[in-house]
Amino acid sequence: MIKLENVRKSLSGREILKGVTFEIPKGNTFVIIGRSGTGKSVTIRHVVGLMKPDSGKVFMDGQDISDPETVDLPALRSKIGLLFQEGALLASLTVGENVALPLVENERPSEEEVKERVAEALRRVEMAEDHHKYPSEISGGMKKRVGLARAIIRRPEIMLYDEPTSGLDPVMATTINLLVRKMQKDLGVTSIVVTHDMESAFMVGDQIGMLYQGKIIEVGTPEEIRTSSNPIVRQFIKGDVEGPITTAG
Numbered sequence: 001m002i003k004l005e006n007v008r009k010s011l012s013g014r015e016i017l018k019g020v021t022f023e024i025p026k027g028n029t030f031v032i033i034g035r036s037g038t039g040k041s042v043t044i045r046h047v048v049g050l051m052k053p054d055s056g057k058v059f060m061d062g063q064d065i066s067d068p069e070t071v072d073l074p075a076l077r078s079k080i081g082l083l084f085q086e087g088a089l090l091a092s093l094t095v096g097e098n099v100a101l102p103l104v105e106n107e108r109p110s111e112e113e114v115k116e117r118v119a120e121a122l123r124r125v126e127m128a129e130d131h132h133k134y135p136s137e138i139s140g141g142m143k144k145r146v147g148l149a150r151a152i153i154r155r156p157e158i159m160l161y162d163e164p165t166s167g168l169d170p171v172m173a174t175t176i177n178l179l180v181r182k183m184q185k186d187l188g189v190t191s192i193v194v195t196h197d198m199e200s201a202f203m204v205g206d207q208i209g210m211l212y213q214g215k216i217i218e219v220g221t222p223e224e225i226r227t228s229s230n231p232i233v234r235q236f237i238k239g240d241v242e243g244p245i246t247t248a249g
């Protein structure tokens with residue numbers, strides 16, 4: 001279970017999150033949609049303890065993780081797989097070494113186990129053949145898939161995907177969407193997916209929440225969001241230029 005309760009956060013003197021509230025039951029996938037710069041990545045950072053709310057609370061499995069006094073961050077992070085928006089691969093390591101990193105840094109696996117687990121994770125994202133390449137030798141979409149392999153290598157209970165399908169061709173985007181679904185089904189993973197890709201949102205989400213002007217203004221199933229009567233939601237999912245959302249919003 002993940003729960004945000006009235007989370008507020010200012011960065012560089014501007015209030016980005018103005019009371020974000022949502023709850024994700026265990027094993028569910030929650031999709032956050034919203035325009036560029038609205039605070040989707042900032043929201044994700046609160047769930048991993050990379051940012052602390054100015055006020056409000058973040059709970060994971062009932063534990064308040066917004067309080068730095070009481071939270072065991074390494075234990076928390078061991079439960080979470082995070083796919084960074086930018087991929088964040090280390091240039092000096094091969095694809096295989098990048099994927100192995102969270103495993104060798106946090107556990108004491110045998111060499112054989114590392115090899116097996118890396119191969120398994122890379123197979124899931126169709127990158128097994130490329131384990132010896134360096135990040136500079138692969139495309140943007142491939143980097144994204146390697147980032148995903150790295151995020152799942154420790155078999156996390158919680159997965160946070162920041163724009164998992166951006167920069168991917170449509171076929172690979174569908175592969176990644178199916179993988180998100182499979183992680184949920186096979187491993188009972190609880191997930192947050194941040195995306196502007198509405199097709200992906202409808203495909204992977206149990207619930208979709210729209211972040212707008214610092215708040216989640218609407219939450220619903222894909223069907224409820226698709227048929228929403230809220231003009232802001234309607235404009236966003238249809239990508240209309242005309243409507244209540246302005247460039248400032």
Ligand SMILES: Nc1ncnc2c1ncn2[C@@H]1O[C@H](COP(=O)(O)OP(=O)(O)OP(=O)(O)O)[C@@H](O)[C@H]1O
Nearest residue numbers: 011012016034035036037038039040041042043085
């Ligand atoms: N560390 C930081 N310091 C100052 N401002 C920040 C910081 N991180 C994010 N911001 C600001 O917070 C706002 C929200 O950023 P965020 O990265 O969450 O947007 P986003 O919704 O993920 O957008 P995108 O869809 O483009 O990824 C932006 O205005 C950004 O400039």
Ligand SMILES: [Mg+2]
Nearest residue numbers: 040041085162
């Ligand atoms: Mg972002």
